[in-house]
Amino acid sequence: MQTQSTPPKAVVPHTYVSLRRWELLGTALFNLLILTLLIAYLFPILYIISTAFMESAQLRDRNAPPYPARQVRFEYEGKERMVYNVPFAEGQRQLALVAPGRTSSEFVDPQNPEAGLIQWEGNWRILVGVYEFHWTWENFNLLFRSLRLPQMLRNTWLLAFITEIGVLLSSIVVAYGFARFPLPGGNFLFYLMIATILIPENVTLIPTYYIFARVLHWDGSWLPLVVPFFFGNAVYIFLLRQNFRSIPKEMDEAAMLDGAGPIRTLFSVILPQSWPVVITVSLLHFFYMWNETRQAALYLSTRRDLIPVSFGIQNFQSLSPVINQLEASALLIMIVPVLVLLLSQRHFMRNLVITGAER
Amino acid sequence: MNIERIQRDSPPTAKRRFRLGYDKTTGLLLISPWLVGFFLFKLLPILASFGLSFTNFYLLEPGQTRFVGLENYARLLEDEAVGFLIVATISTAISTIPLQLVASTLLAALLSSPRLKARTALRTLFFLPSIIPSVAILFMWFGFTDPNVGWLNRFILRPLGLTGFNDLYSDAAYALLIAINSLWAIGPGMLIMLAAMQSVSSEIQEAARVDGAGPLLRFFRITLPLITPAIFFALVINLIAVFGGVILLDRGNTFRGGASPFDSYITYWIFERWQLGYAASLAWLFFALVMVVIVILFTTSHRWVYYPDRGD
Numbered sequence: 001m002q003t004q005s006t007p008p009k010a011v012v013p014h015t016y017v018s019l020r021r022w023e024l025l026g027t028a029l030f031n032l033l034i035l036t037l038l039i040a041y042l043f044p045i046l047y048i049i050s051t052a053f054m055e056s057a058q059l060r061d062r063n064a065p066p067y068p069a070r071q072v073r074f075e076y077e078g079k080e081r082m083v084y085n086v087p088f089a090e091g092q093r094q095l096a097l098v099a100p101g102r103t104s105s106e107f108v109d110p111q112n113p114e115a116g117l118i119q120w121e122g123n124w125r126i127l128v129g130v131y132e133f134h135w136t137w138e139n140f141n142l143l144f145r146s147l148r149l150p151q152m153l154r155n156t157w158l159l160a161f162i163t164e165i166g167v168l169l170s171s172i173v174v175a176y177g178f179a180r181f182p183l184p185g186g187n188f189l190f191y192l193m194i195a196t197i198l199i200p201e202n203v204t205l206i207p208t209y210y211i212f213a214r215v216l217h218w219d220g221s222w223l224p225l226v227v228p229f230f231f232g233n234a235v236y237i238f239l240l241r242q243n244f245r246s247i248p249k250e251m252d253e254a255a256m257l258d259g260a261g262p263i264r265t266l267f268s269v270i271l272p273q274s275w276p277v278v279i280t281v282s283l284l285h286f287f288y289m290w291n292e293t294r295q296a297a298l299y300l301s302t303r304r305d306l307i308p309v310s311f312g313i314q315n316f317q318s319l320s321p322v323i324n325q326l327e328a329s330a331l332l333i334m335i336v337p338v339l340v341l342l343l344s345q346r347h348f349m350r351n352l353v354i355t356g357a358e359r
Numbered sequence: 360m361n362i363e364r365i366q367r368d369s370p371p372t373a374k375r376r377f378r379l380g381y382d383k384t385t386g387l388l389l390i391s392p393w394l395v396g397f398f399l400f401k402l403l404p405i406l407a408s409f410g411l412s413f414t415n416f417y418l419l420e421p422g423q424t425r426f427v428g429l430e431n432y433a434r435l436l437e438d439e440a441v442g443f444l445i446v447a448t449i450s451t452a453i454s455t456i457p458l459q460l461v462a463s464t465l466l467a468a469l470l471s472s473p474r475l476k477a478r479t480a481l482r483t484l485f486f487l488p489s490i491i492p493s494v495a496i497l498f499m500w501f502g503f504t505d506p507n508v509g510w511l512n513r514f515i516l517r518p519l520g521l522t523g524f525n526d527l528y529s530d531a532a533y534a535l536l537i538a539i540n541s542l543w544a545i546g547p548g549m550l551i552m553l554a555a556m557q558s559v560s561s562e563i564q565e566a567a568r569v570d571g572a573g574p575l576l577r578f579f580r581i582t583l584p585l586i587t588p589a590i591f592f593a594l595v596i597n598l599i600a601v602f603g604g605v606i607l608l609d610r611g612n613t614f615r616g617g618a619s620p621f622d623s624y625i626t627y628w629i630f631e632r633w634q635l636g637y638a639a640s641l642a643w644l645f646f647a648l649v650m651v652v653i654v655i656l657f658t659t660s661h662r663w664v665y666y667p668d669r670g671d
Binding site: 026027030031034037038041042043044045047048051059060061062064066170173174176177178180181182183184189192193196197198199200201202203204205206207208209210211228230231232234237256262287290291293310313314317323326327329330331333334337338341342345346348349350352 | 500
């Protein structure tokens with residue numbers, strides 16, 4: 001019973017502190033792991049950004065650094081000379097190449113050109129250059145010169161705006177119908193709608209194209225791209241319906257009892273509580289419209305003045321084989337969706353109800 | 360019960376109005392935009408393309424069109440490209456979908472940890488590649504994986520002591536590209552799983568923790584079974600993407616021409632050979648293939664997907 005005299009309090013704080021320390025270390029390591037994962041995941045984006053600002057000369061250079069750079073030059077006797085890292089017995093020196101040769105070359109020291117030429121034995125081609133940070137707008141200038149970007153941007157914005165209104169209005173109304181109203185055949189129509197999501201586009205492509213282009217002569221106009229959206233979109237209807245159903249039915253029943261009609265109930269009871277999903281759906285649609293090239297390629301190839309920016313960039317890419325120009329066009333086309341996503345990150349795809357289980 | 364009482368007590372006009380609000384006619388009226396769209400843009404074109412697949416419709420000579428019976432379908436069986444494309448599509452599905460599902464579940468689990476700082480920002484940044492247009496992505500991968508100057512060889516594979524790959528057009532390089540690219544499309548699935556994980560009741564987790572279940576056990580025995588509906592949804596998204604369809608997020612065409620190899624083959628018969636009859640039979644074969652996979656998926660789903668309330 002003598003052991004009881006040892007106060008247990010002395011032990012508890014000690015383990016508590018060390019546990020806390022382990023906890024903190026674990027948290028730090030965990031955050032570091034996720035950060036590393038993120039950098040690895042987004043690494044190719046860095047490649048786009050960096051390459052878009054490179055000069056073409058850097059692309060062929062295997063020794064060039066990953067960032068936009070060019071080899072340091074030094075003017076000597078009226079000519080620009082490239083600067084290389086030249087190994088000597090006493091160490092490496094940064095020298096400008098004056099007279100290249102296969103077995104021996106002559107260099108000059110940029111720090112001290114008056115000292116005259118320096119002889120070095122070896123093939124100059126194995127030397128690695130000295131690089132400095134250097135970037136150019138030229139790739140973007142080329143894009144702006146060869147594409148009518150303001151017009152294309154205006155087209156994309158207009159298309160997105162018109163279809164956004166159409167698809168939101170129709171999808172919201174239809175989703176409300178599916179969420180709250182009894183329908184002939186029970187859930188059959190709803191399951192039919194889900195099934196239409198899974199139909200591959202190319203099954204409907206041929207007749208749709210034939211009717212739009214050859215029968216209705218909508219070829220060369222925005223109608224084939226815009227009109228279908230005024231009939232709702234099955235995916236958006238599904239998302240909206242699932243979220244409408246998570247709102248207690250008593251609320252809109254109370255409004256209906258007060259004499260509000262279905263449309264009034266939808267706009268004054270259901271919608272005010274559904275902003276997250278409405279924002280999500282409108283963003284999904286914006287991303288779709290921004291990236292759209294298929295329909296544009298089908299119907300707008302004859303009207304250069306009506307094409308959206310994604311299709312314009314795709315056309316540009318099919319002409320230009322140089323990778324820095326391609327990456328500049330890639331950066332240009334991705335910057336808008338990326339900004340939209342970053343600005344809307346608090347609302348995008350938050351609290352989405354996919355099944356009845358959530359919330 | 361409350362409402363019934365109110366109904367009973369209120370004057371007949373209010374009662375009628377209330378009933379009017381929820382009748383089938385109003386319901387049909389509300390969903391009519393979709394119904395009309397369904398008939399015009401789905402049902403009619405599907406039936407038309409089915410009819411078309413039994414003809415020799417040639418876009419340059421529409422007047423010569425006649426019924427050819429099963430000729431197009433017989434031709435399908437002899438077309439070597441068809442078998443190749445089916446195998447290619449299935450092997451793409453096998454090589455990408457499990458990878459995508461595991462990656463998005465894992466990422467969602469990591470991102471839902473309360474230990475993580477700046478969770479909203481991280482969630483957005485991990486989602487970010489999924490919204491980048493394919494117009495931007497295609498040439499990014501070509502540059503990134505270029506054997507001579509691409510970053511993959513220079514800054515990842517060689518520093519790790521690997522040889523890197525030398526032929527961008529080899530099968531191995533293409534398979535690698537497809538796999539990496541599929542990892543860059545897991546955003547929507549990841550966010551749906553994240554939302555599902557956050558809705559898993561914390562009481563159950565806490566109870567299991569008190570009973571001595573470690574984080575791994577809790578993840579596999581509690582979280583994972585409860586989020587199976589979200590996993591199922593992600594599976595359907597990824598599957599449809601392999602077949603060239605789109606759910607939730609459309610980034611435009613993937614590799615060259617079409618959304619999938621099969622898709623571009625059909626497009627080739629439409630726009631380069633103008634043989635719409637044969638193209639329609641190809642599309643229908645593809646449609647049947649997708650439907651078989653989907654039906655198998657949905658009929659087996661009750662075995663592993665957890666449905667809390669069947670009333671929905």
